[in-house]
Amino acid sequence: MSSFASLSPVEQQTAVTRLLARGAEARKNPATFFGFVMREERTQTPIRVVPHQRLLLEFVWAHPRCVVRMPAGSSKTYCMAALTMFLLGRDRTVRGAILSATQAQASKPLGMVRDYIEQRPEIKIAFPALRRSHRVGDSWTQISLTVDRPAGIRDASLMAVGLDSAVIPGSRLDWIIVDDVLNQENTSTRAARDKVAEFFDSTVLSRVRGSDSRLVVTNTPWDKDDLTYRLEAGGWPTLTMDLEGGIHLSNCDGWDSDEIVPWPEKAGEWYRLASHEPDPKRETPLWPARFPQSEIDALRASHLPHRFQQLFMSQCRDEMSARCKIDWIEHCKAAGRGTTLVSEYKGGNPTVTGVDLAVGKTTAHDSTAFFTFEILPSGKRRILDIDVGQWDAPTIVAKVIAKHRTFNSIIRVESNAAQAYILQFVRAANANVPVKAHTTTAQNKAHLDFGIEGLFVELQNGNWIIPCDATGRCAKPVQEWVKSCLDYEPGKHVDDVLIASWLAREQARALGYGSAMRGGAQSNSTRGLGQSIMSR
DSSP states (O other), rough: HHHHTSSSSHHHEEEEEHHHHHHHTTTHHHHHHHHHHHHHHTTBOOOOOOOOHHHHHHHHHHOEEEEOOOOSSSSSHHHHHHHHHHHHHOOOOOOOEEEESHHHHHHHHHHHHHHHHHHOOHHHOOOOOOOBBOOOTTTBBSSEEESOOOTTSSSSSSEEEEEGGGGGSSSSSSEEEEEEEOOOHSSSSHHHHHHHHHHHHIIIIIOOOTTTOEEEEEOOOOEEEEEEEEHTTOOEEEEEEOOTTTEEESSSOOOTTHHHETTTTTTTSEEEGGOSSSTTOOOOOSSTTTTTTHHHHHHHHTTTTHHHHHSOOOOOOTTOSSOOOOHHHHHHHHHTOOOOOOSSOOSSEEEEHHHHHHHHOTTTTTTTTEEEEEEETOOEEEEEEEEOOOOOOOHHHHHHHHHHHHOOOOOEEOOGGHHHHHHHHHHHHHHTEEEEEEOHHHHHHOOTTTHHHHHHHHHHOOEEEEEBOTTOOOOOOHHHHHHHHOOTTTTOOOOOHHHHHHHHHHHHHTTTTBBBOTTOOBSSSSTOGGGGGTTO
């Protein structure tokens, strides 16, 4: 106020004119309204609309009935509160609801709307008539708000409703924001998911008006059969974002936005934010100011892989049909509690290294992966080293030689077509390195016993020792391998590090070291084979 008072009358008039012009712009669409009205919760400083927020608000405004899946902490609830105020400001005769898993949860964004209408001068500039009703009996509570509007309209302007209330009170509504209605409890079983879907079909859909109504469902996904996926399968326009910058659209009938550009390396309707271009390595996260890569790495390290994927990458796994189960991974991690990857190995047990080469692959983002494990007398595999990166051919050759020297391991290298010369260079550089060629085909990768799924059988039987700390957290390379195991689907791209581990396993098998049975007995007579099989 003091700074405004210090201006000259002409400057004051100019400032007021500009402010009123911004208020008029804020009435045009939810994104400009957000940027004009919304404030940071703690400091109350103005919030600049960031690109993913603009995209979200543009998408829901263009699609009256839609689904949005976003990472935890990416401000979707804040954006939905702004959308709620925008809808009330544009037409004070409408009636809407915020639906969440519980009424108490839904009352939080409703409380934000109440506070803004009461206290924020910007909202009065954008929508001067948007204020609390002063009619006797009109509600203004934690769960129900009535704004100033013509007489004779039944029901409150805005209600907070939860699944726990079982019904949506009142007559038909003009819009419903379904925000965080899904959680672990109501998505963990098919019966629970059916119950949510039934409530949505019988109660939510029946409470909105005709073709001019709005129904927006926003949630972090919990299960591939949850409400968001069922609605998407039913044709609802769906926007999905992940913390690393991936954006996916489906059922949008050619809708496009200036906020996004295609993601060339990914098939299907995948995009990235246009404001992050040029970004040739696709390294810029969705929200760099709030979630830089260092923060994403910290979140990845502090969550189990499947939970990180669900909460922050908007990806769910179907545990029933998954080839590799979470319980198997956890069992093998329990055996490795308190152990770490090592920089060298001086023990006397056999060791093997698998190498999956990026040379000759289709995109610039493929990596070369080295995976080394020790074969214990029981036949169990203890992971010693995982090394993944993008290197040129001379560096790869040097690394192959170094892995043998450091871990005394036999190396198995993928040697398809364009990669074969790497094998030749290694042998020419050091003929003493025991490096074996492996030709990878779709058939041998998919073999139930000797392919990648055979590795999962070993995990199921507890035959791997996965290093992790006392709390079960793995180093980043191990975590990426665990993720690639859990994410594996036949017929789809297999991560480099998983291929490398499979190649190492194939080398162990070629040496005669099959997997151990649960309890420690080996499945074949491999003890004492020693150096007689080292040429295999």
